[in-house]
Amino acid sequence: QSQVEIHMEADVVIDEEHPCHIAQKGDDCYASVIDAMTNGILEHPEKYPGLTSASVFEEFQVALFNDPASTCCPRPCECHTAGEGDRCWEHVIWAQQKGIPEKPDYYAGLNNDSSFEAVQAFLYKSGKGTCSLPCAAVDLSQ
Numbered sequence: 001q002s003q004v005e006i007h008m009e010a011d012v013v014i015d016e017e018h019p020c021h022i023a024q025k026g027d028d029c030y031a032s033v034i035d036a037m038t039n040g041i042l043e044h045p046e047k048y049p050g051l052t053s054a055s056v057f058e059e060f061q062v063a064l065f066n067d068p069a070s071t072c073c074p075r076p077c078e079c080h081t082a083g084e085g086d087r088c089w090e091h092v093i094w095a096q097q098k099g100i101p102e103k104p105d106y107y108a109g110l111n112n113d114s115s116f117e118a119v120q121a122f123l124y125k126s127g128k129g130t131c132s133l134p135c136a137a138v139d140l141s142q
Helices: 028-043 059-067 086-102 116-125
Strands: none
Touching: 028 059, 086 116
16 A cells, blocks of 8 residues: 655744644654654653554654654644544545546646545645645555
């Protein structure tokens, strides 16, 4: 199975002193988060209170941001991947089933194979569908 990535071009600045940024592949923080998710949580779970191997990428980034011994991770942006029952979830499903197949030009950069999170990110960036920034989808099964 291939790794799914979401690329958010713009950081969201809530606090000028500590702008948020979700680590991307190639960042030092990204490598540290992946290591924490695959090795750290198994070898030293006490370093990640409240987290499990099922915790999401951003939760591990928060843990590294809050760890005084770690200096590589910025504060991650708040995220929420829509779930069934969320209004955004309905918009994403509609876009996947109707919008993208029927009006692909309206959904620049997306296609019928785009992930749920990629469609949600598009709706978030374009201000459509009452969607918030989705959490990154990271497949660690490789």
